């Protein structure tokens with residue numbers, strides 16, 4: 019950006035600044051006169067232009083800038099070299115940002131005179147207002163963004179007298195432009211829908227047709243390179259395209275909307291009570307964090323149930339009020355029992371989603387990567403890397419105002435917590451504009467890491483016992499008063515409940531909440547009798563509740579439900595639960611089912627149709643203290659029951675074409691889930707039955723030995739339902755998980771030693787899912803087309819499912835006898851793959867392509883874990899024990915094996931030995947010492963690169979595919 023400064027001799031000089039080093043500056047907004055009247059860049063560089071009418075504006079802007087204590091200012095007529103096309107294009111794309119980031123914006127209204135102000139001596143309304151209303155400034159296209167982008171906009175008359183600013187004149191401006199007050203007060207533009215924003219530009223004109231669209235790019239938070247000559251229609255079409263791409267990108271960032279999570283949490287926890295969190299706002303540590311620019315991280319810690327989550331809900335509400343639309347508040351609530359929101363990646367996605375929703379211009383940092391990699395970049399197992407890079411860029415954005423980032427329950431981040439802690443520690447001191455709050459239980463691991471973080475303030479709930487105690491007391495009073503009203507308690511009952519709760523709560527909100535939950539289900543006449551049965555302390559209370567469940571008529575059923583819910587890998591729905599717990603099968607009635615969950619109400623809660631634990635501590639209790647009661651024959655028994663039920667219900671229900679798609683090429687992305695979804699009960703079973711099977715220990719496996727033998731339940735399921743299961747996995751978007759499951763099943767059955775027909779079937783089925791992953795994943799019915807037609811003649815699955823092969827194919831392709839050496843084909847690169855490398859443990863395969871990306875694959879599941887945009891062609895790649903090294907002509911980029919975070923280093927500590935294979939002229943693969951290791955079938959020969967580890971061979975080819983071969987086969 020080029021800025022102006024007034025020199026001592028009264029002239030103006032121009033200085034160019036890089037984006038990272040722009041000093042505070044003022045900016046002029048005006049309407050252009052004839053081109054010949056304006057002072058140009060050329061004029062200024064040649065010391066000319068003083069005699070032009072436009073010089074006065076520049077002079078005014080310089081004067082006003084100095085008066086406001088600034089040194090630099092910007093005027094569009096002379097700060098852009100319009101002869102330089104690249105610069106001009108860059109300026110058009112940056113203009114909104116330049117206005118938004120200006121410390122001051124002066125609007126010079128050449129057609130509004132303030133002489134009428136003097137003459138009138140404060141009449142009401144002032145006479146200049148009618149000129150103001152008619153000013154040309156409100157009719158031009160570009161001035162729309164000049165009005166809405168800057169924080170402050172001051173209006174001056176042609177005599178250079180201040181008339182007011184966009185806040186003091188908001189009513190007049192609203193009448194002229196119909197732009198709502200909130201916009202003028204700085205509300206994020208994204209709060210206003212596209213049509214409304216388009217309406218603001220109605221009746222505005224631009225000199226060039228295309229500018230009508232170009233002048234709106236900042237208003238919609240998109241980037242549009244100008245192509246003058248394309249016409250207004252072309253420019254608008256591109257603008258609309260960009261807007262829809264932006265919307266898609268924002269949509270794809272989000273895996274959950276933290277605003278909905280917050281509402282849900284508050285709702286399921288019984289509603290937020292202000293009087294129980296308000297104490298924190300006056301707390302000395304909170305105040306220090308809030309007011310001191312050096313204190314950027316507030317760490318709230320406390321034992322389970324002390325009210326941390328609700329405290330954060332309250333703080334979020336208060337911060338949102340206090341920043342009054344000018345800053346950003348972004349937050350995330352981790353919940354261990356919900357796999358959508360218990361990973362480090364989900365946290366960053368959630369935070370990022372709320373940031374870009376409030377300030378769409380930030381999406382540019384996302385688009386840099388997203389446009390290249392698409393939605394998968396948020397979903398790859400290592401999306402973490404991409405997200406941390408984006409986040410780092412976002413936090414450095416110069417336009418970011420006061421920003422608050424809040425993460426609740428770090429202890430409930432199940433996947434990659436160390437990475438998240440490391441990220442928070444590093445980034446919480448990056449910018450004084452960005453402040454963080456994190457909360458967690460008193461866990462030593464987390465404490466150790468956060469203790470090392472600088473610029474933090476610690477707020478321990480245990481060390482603020484008095485405040486927490488008063489807050490709990492208020493909570494008790496509110497809860498009891500609500501119950502007393504609802505259940506019509508007499509005074510004695512109400513006072514007794516109040517007293518009992520106050521005496522036994524031990525400053526733990528959750529204990530109070532749990533007791534109240536129980537009392538709400540207790541008849542008024544029994545309340546006093548029952549009161550003493552709630553012992554103080556969470557564990558004692560859970561124990562007591564377990565005893566109460568033990569006395570129910572449905573005690574056994576409730577325990578079975580609790581046992582299954584405690585062992586499943588994600589929260590399940592009521593329907594999925596019925597599939598897993600045999601005895602529930604007899605309860606056909608939805609109402610009765612809900613009643614059973616209600617009976618477990620001290621531990622479980624139903625949200626819509628999904629069952630959750632009331633609290634993580636409830637699950638912990640069942641798995642530890644109550645294990646004997648809930649798992650009387652051990653956890654393995656419950657795992658086995660889940661497997662048995664899953665197989666039974668899948669065998670009964672799975673069939674060909676569950677969604678009535680008919681066409682084998684029906685793409686999975688076009689499929690709409692039917693209202694009455696035949697997979698609703700099966701989804702969990704389909705995805706996780708193998709995992710439960712693999713939880714069985716040797717003793718348990720021995721006692722169920724028949725299951726894994728020829729003719730056993732698993733064998734029969736594979737024989738009769740395997741392809742239908744693959745179709746279902748595809749409908750559940752879980753084919754990669756299916757591959758991992760089949761690998762697990764294969765090693766489980768192979769580990770049992772003897773080779774049986776069943777072992778062979780599992781091997782064959784595993785090969786088939788690996789080989790046809792791509793086809794089945796994108797079109798579920800390909801399980802019966804490609805997978806049957808092109809698998810080897812002696813494939814067991816092919817033989818078992820002959821009856822399912824497409825009837826319309828009369829001449830079957832000639833296939834080989836058995837599976838060839840190619841295990842799987844990895845698809846994703848869009849150009850030739852010129853380098854491949856295996857990790858030493860053979861779990862990862864990296865491939866580099868002329869599409870300028872390096873992809874890292876899970877060599878077992880074939881899933882693409884990460885796409886690195888390297889932007890250049892590499893010379894070579896190799897893994898060593900420390901990580902992946904990418905060799906470029908300008909040094910090495912190393913990728914750490916565990917973190918997969920690229921860092922640039924100048925040289926590699928030692929040049930690793932090249933261990934790959936090379937292609938000999940006759941098409942055979944030879945090692946470096948010229949010893950032949952493998953002949954490849956002709957079809958695989960047009961290859962470009964190869965790597966080998968153990969008995970696996972990876973080959974990258976011209977089509978962009980990567981093949982993995984089993985060399986032992």
Ligand SMILES: Nc1ncnc2c1ncn2[C@@H]1O[C@H](COP(=O)(O)OP(=O)(O)OP(=O)(O)O)[C@@H](O)[C@H]1O
Pocket residue numbers: 287288289290291292293294295320321322323324325326327328329332427458459493527528531633634635
């Ligand atoms: N300000 C409040 N308003 C309403 N309810 C509250 C408030 N504070 C705490 N509670 C009640 O106390 C319960 C426990 O609070 P919360 O979940 O915030 O504790 P926590 O410290 O985050 O617990 P954990 O670390 O175990 O997750 C909530 O379920 C809610 O019922």
